[in-house]
Amino acid sequence: MRKVFVDLHNHSCLSPCGEDDMMPALVAGLHKLAGVDVAALTDHNTTRNCPAFFEAAGAYGLSPLAGMELTTAEDIHVICLFLTPEEAAAFEEEVYKRRVLIPNRVDIFGNQFIVDANDCVIGEEPYYLVNATTLTLEEAYDLATRMGGVCYPAHIDRPANGLIAVLGDFPEHPKYRFAEFNDPANIPAYREKYSRLRDMKVIYGSDAHRPDAVPTDAVFSIEVEEDGTPAEAVFRYLKGG
Numbered sequence: 001m002r003k004v005f006v007d008l009h010n011h012s013c014l015s016p017c018g019e020d021d022m023m024p025a026l027v028a029g030l031h032k033l034a035g036v037d038v039a040a041l042t043d044h045n046t047t048r049n050c051p052a053f054f055e056a057a058g059a060y061g062l063s064p065l066a067g068m069e070l071t072t073a074e075d076i077h078v079i080c081l082f083l084t085p086e087e088a089a090a091f092e093e094e095v096y097k098r099r100v101l102i103p104n105r106v107d108i109f110g111n112q113f114i115v116d117a118n119d120c121v122i123g124e125e126p127y128y129l130v131n132a133t134t135l136t137l138e139e140a141y142d143l144a145t146r147m148g149g150v151c152y153p154a155h156i157d158r159p160a161n162g163l164i165a166v167l168g169d170f171p172e173h174p175k176y177r178f179a180e181f182n183d184p185a186n187i188p189a190y191r192e193k194y195s196r197l198r199d200m201k202v203i204y205g206s207d208a209h210r211p212d213a214v215p216t217d218a219v220f221s222i223e224v225e226e227d228g229t230p231a232e233a234v235f236r237y238l239k240g241g
Ligand SMILES: [Zn+2]
Pocket: 069, 077, 154, 155, 161
């Protein structure tokens, strides 16, 4: 077994709420400097900055995962992770069919820049990315797992778009194996209060939307198998294989 530091929830300049200088290459570089081994890029309802994130991570020696923070029909945020940007892109194609397309108001919500690994803007998403899709919690879980990914609720310790805040308790279905905490210090109290969390594994995501929100020291580690890259080992751990 090996110990790996993870941060599996980060936004880039493609998320309207992500700052414009959150270039995927910067996100990768900041995590490498902090001592994180495996980081995921998880923009709202899109994965299109994952290729740039992977290219930069490769150059910096960071092990990357490709992901999306999907907004379900219940307005709950769930993290969907994939091993490669290609698999993530195939998932996004399916999610796109279930998005409610509202033109982005840059003056209100912010820019949605698609960039390359050299920080060059190569496109812009025209429709607001954060609003609810028509995928229910169950459908989102089924779609992500059917397409080879993992899916679990994001920042369950936060009031905005957190599963517990929206539903009042942790549901029996979908059969999540993991729950994400934004602050690892909250884990014991939540486990005490919500019985379904007691046997559930937890994972950490900083949910960084700006450079200074990326922790300067890695804060959360897990023990994973030795085989493969750190990202592959973390992915297997999340999948339960
Ligand atoms: Zn969120």
